[in-house]
Amino acid sequence: MATTPSDSSPTDGGIAGIAGLSETPRGERLHIALLGRRNAGKSSLINALAHQEVAITSSIPGTTTDPVYKAMEILPIGPVVLIDTAGLDDEGILGEERVRKSLSVLDKTDIAVLVVDALTGWGTWEDTLLVRLNNRAIPTVLVLNKSDLVGEPAQVRTATPGSSREHPPWIPVSAYQGRGIDLLKEALIQLGASTREEPSLMGDLVSTGDTVVLVAPIDRSAPKGRLILPQVQAIRDLLDHRAQALVVQETELASALNTLQTAPRLVVTDSQVFKIVNELTPPHISLTSFSILFARYKGNLSQLVSGAKAIENLKPGDQVLIAEACTHHRTDDDIGTVKIPRWLEQKVGGPLSYTWVSGGTLPENLDSFKLVIHCGACMLNRRQMLSRLERIRRAGVPVANYGVTIAYLHGILERVLSPFPQVLAVLQSASTPSGSPHTLSGKPEAPAQTQTQIRT
Ligand SMILES: Nc1nc2c(ncn2[C@@H]2O[C@H](COP(=O)(O)OP(=O)(O)OP(=O)(O)O)[C@@H](O)[C@H]2O)c(=O)[nH]1
Ligand code: SF4
Ligand SMILES: [Mg+2]
Secondary structure, three states: OOOOOOOOOOOOOOOOOOOOOOOOOHHHOEEEEEEEOOOOOHHHHHHHHHOOOOOOOOOOOOOOOOOEEEEEEEOOOEEEEEEEOOOOOOOHHHHHHHHHHHHHHHHHOOEEEEEEEOOOOOOHHHHHHHHHHHHOOOOEEEEEEOHHHOOOHHHOOOOOOOOOOOOOOOEEOEOOOOEOHHHHHHHHHHHHHHHOOOOOOOOOOOOOOOEEEEEOOOOOOOOOOOOOHHHHHHHHHHHHOOOEEEEEOHHHHHHHHHHOOOOOOEEEEOHHHHHHHHHHOOOOOOEEEHHHHHHHHHOOHHHHHHHHHHHHHOOOOOEEEEEEOOOOOOOOOOHHHHHHHHHHHHHHOOOOEEEEEEOOOOOOOHHHOOEEEEOOOOOOOHHHHHHHHHHHHHOOOOEEEHHHHHHHHOOOHHHHOOOOHHHHHHHHOOOOOOOOOOOOOOOOOOOOEEEEEEOO
């Protein structure tokens, strides 16, 4: 088969090297959404948390119409994305559309701040929203805003007529006076720490003192003067776990392996040079790729591997959805529209019918596809990718991602899964299920763009 793919282009294996390396990538930031009724003070609270006028506020209900994303550093929480939303009690055709957009934010929300207006109190809106958040296992902080307008928070109506129960404990704040904001931050820090207990890139694969060899080819596609994001993240992850990172080009791999007195715990390579790295790495040393590490980190690797196996059942004419999570510049040899379709059709032996979507939403008719191939989701946080995978699983459709699909189509999946025996077993099992359920642990969004085409 043709050359093996690279981990270094934005969509190939889906781990972009495009973000400024001095900034925490969006997908790594804690996503905090402020939700509540119109005029509750959500935008004012964002400004109070940020100590800046980042959101427009006004006494006119419905000021915020679309979700607004603001990446910032909130000390001591760290890098976050604050998401301002439209009021969930909005009405009319436009209002319903705004509510729908606000609720779609839940797919990527790590922590929710449910903002209650002290003047209106706790009601059925809040009841319904809290149940929704609980059902999605989204840790939630309840905030009673405008507490400067009521004497004692305890005097606030705890249940408006029709509300089913008392409200849970809330934090009284005044965005207006800046009161209670530190308490709110403390609650966010605590919840942030617990939601961050998600898999690290290699934390479970290495022990203190282990050496991991990272193979990073420096070819014409490598950006000048710097490493790409996945390489930087891998080095940082190893340092976090007190392991040693030995970074080499493929041309230096053999001498690096010879120099080491004990075998490295793992070799991680860019898929582009997999063939040569596979030959140079003795079978007793575990070998994987950056794409696979990130597929595991962002999603449910077993589900994705199971989805890749479903390629075996594809027949010419079958419908395949290629889902990219953001719009990006396409090159002539684009991975999602050119390379993967070409490799798939070589494998299947005829043309397939493709639908491409890009942006924040997946199409409604997921069950009409034989296979979904998702991008590497570098711009998504883990929660958002898992939400998307879960939707596809519920539709009963197999799903793979770029990295896993490419590895499968190039015959390297088995070796790159060697560090993950349980996932390898999925690949080696006879059946091709559409994936197992999983637990959710964890710039303005472009609207979905859909394009269907039968390749001839
Ligand atoms: N007294 C007082 N007024 C507040 C406080 N927080 C917000 N307000 C006022 O409440 C009104 C609504 O505030 P916003 O922050 O725009 O509320 P919102 O929830 O973003 O409103 P929508 O975008 O319309 O859903 C504005 O007039 C604010 O000045 C507060 O803590 N105390
Ligand atoms: S989110 Fe997906 S489409 Fe966007 S750059 Fe990353 S891998 Fe490519
Ligand atoms: Mg607002």
